[in-house]
Amino acid sequence: MPIYKDKKNGTWYVMVRYKDWIGANKQKCQRGFETKREAQKWECQFKLQKKADIDMTLAAFCELYEMDMKPKLKLNTWLTKEHIIKTKIVPYLGNRKISEITAKDIIDWQNTMRALKTSNGKAMSPTYLKTIHAQLSSIFNHAIRYYDLSHNPAKKAGTMGEEEGKEMLFWTKEEYMKFAEEMMDKPLSYYAFEMLYWCGIREGELLALTPEDFDFSAMTVRINKSYQRLNRRDVITTPKTKKSNRIVKMPEFLVEEMQEYMKMYYRLTPKDRIFPVTKSYLKHEMIRGCKASGVKQIRIHDLRHSHLPNDD
Numbered sequence: 001m002p003i004y005k006d007k008k009n010g011t012w013y014v015m016v017r018y019k020d021w022i023g024a025n026k027q028k029c030q031r032g033f034e035t036k037r038e039a040q041k042w043e044c045q046f047k048l049q050k051k052a053d054i055d056m057t058l059a060a061f062c063e064l065y066e067m068d069m070k071p072k073l074k075l076n077t078w079l080t081k082e083h084i085i086k087t088k089i090v091p092y093l094g095n096r097k098i099s100e101i102t103a104k105d106i107i108d109w110q111n112t113m114r115a116l117k118t119s120n121g122k123a124m125s126p127t128y129l130k131t132i133h134a135q136l137s138s139i140f141n142h143a144i145r146y147y148d149l150s151h152n153p154a155k156k157a158g159t160m161g162e163e164e165g166k167e168m169l170f171w172t173k174e175e176y177m178k179f180a181e182e183m184m185d186k187p188l189s190y191y192a193f194e195m196l197y198w199c200g201i202r203e204g205e206l207l208a209l210t211p212e213d214f215d216f217s218a219m220t221v222r223i224n225k226s227y228q229r230l231n232r233r234d235v236i237t238t239p240k241t242k243k244s245n246r247i248v249k250m251p252e253f254l255v256e257e258m259q260e261y262m263k264m265y266y267r268l269t270p271k272d273r274i275f276p277v278t279k280s281y282l283k284h285e286m287i288r289g290c291k292a293s294g295v296k297q298i299r300i301h302d303l304r305h306s307h308l309p310n311d312d
Contacts, residue, residue: 011034069081075235092112199248205226222248
């Protein structure tokens with residue numbers, strides 16, 4: 001048995017040999033187990049993973065799921081999935097063999113999820129309950145599709161929660177003009193909302209804009225990337241969908257405004273972000289402007305629906 005005790009610190013480690021996906025012999029060393037039993041348990045699950053054996057635990061399968069899915073997804077999408085898996089799935093079902101989890105187990109898990117409270121003492125929203133159930137079901141579907149699991153107990157148990165309908169609000173042009181007037185004390189905020197309103201672009205698309213995206217002679221702006229703040233880092237990704245790559249026509253007055261705005265920077269390279277803030281900054285400014293102007297509060301995303309044809 002390839003399990004040994006480290007004489008230096010008294011912990012246990014595993015040396016296991018296996019063949020990779022092309023048949024090459026490999027060896028893996030995993031250290032730091034407090035007991036021999038923990039080392040044996042890890043070795044067993046590792047071997048099941050390598051054989052793609054569905055007798056592995058759900059926690060072990062989630063590691064396979066990550067290896068399969070993470071390369072296909074945008075980082076922010078995977079981080080959302082990862083948080084749900086690590087906080088709402090593995091701590092409750094992780095030690096169960098994936099092949100032995102039943103619909104009744106899922107119902108018990110659902111009831112536990114419904115009873116959980118958020119940090120402010122409130123129950124989780126129906127939308128979030130639906131989201132975490134969908135993630136668990138997705139894991140089982142992955143096991144069915146690629147690892148020969150026979151059935152999806154999460155599907156049999158039925159979903160929980162529900163999609164909450166969100167009222168779509170709009171601003172008239174007059175309402176936006178009142179709001180914009182209150183933004184003029186902060187040029188960055190004013191020009192950011194001008195782009196959002198008159199061009200109908202998303203927040204992430206706005207925050208990723210650079211000088212080279214603008215063609216002032218053609219009066220257009222190119223949308224081909226999106227900004228995210230992930231793990232305290234600024235991350236530039238591709239847009240939300242393939243169709244999101246597009247060229248947007250700008251009204252003449254906005255072309256002049258953006259030229260003026262860029263001249264305010266002392267140094268601005270073609271690849272610098274011209275709105276070097278975060279989505280939380282925009283949200284704070286939206287609240288400030290609504291309070292100051294007296295216009296109704298809407299989501300920043302709803303500015304896309306307020307966007308009017310450029311006939312000025």
